[in-house]
Amino acid sequence: MKTKLPTLCPSCESLLNVSQLSCENCQTVVQGTYPLPIFLKLSPKEQEFILQFFLTSGSLKEMAAQLGISYPTVRNQLDDMIQHIKDLNI
Template sequence: MKLPTQCPSCENLLQVSQLTCETCNTRVNGNYPLPVFLKLTPKEQEFILQFFLNSGSLKEMAAQVGVSYPTVRNQLDDMISHIKQLQNP
């Protein structure tokens, strides 16, 4: 099951409010923002995973997906801009 990151009612980002230990059932309550990675779209998360698995080679990613290097480079640039926006709202 995927961790929900958006409110099903208004679509704003959710915050983590409780963490639970599966071993001893200890619960920690508070309001914790989601990590930047979880604020990304599933497509952006998959891009980062593939980037990592391809040792950071955009050339290999482009060949694997069947698109040009400039297309993959533009996707990376768009993601960098999006991540910067998420870090500095």
């Protein structure tokens, strides 16, 4: 099982920042404080939704059929996620 990148502080549950990146090939290390990409700030459920959206070429109708839920439910999930992403960027 692959280890997943932690995105939340185990102590207070705030979003973590990236402070170091390293190259496995040449051992170069880059240090600084960088925010997580927007995708990693989303919950695993939201990340899965985006992946499904992408894999269905953006067809909410096809997503609804694959997930076994109604089109309005999928549409509402998308609207909620759009609002969440807007809130994260403020």
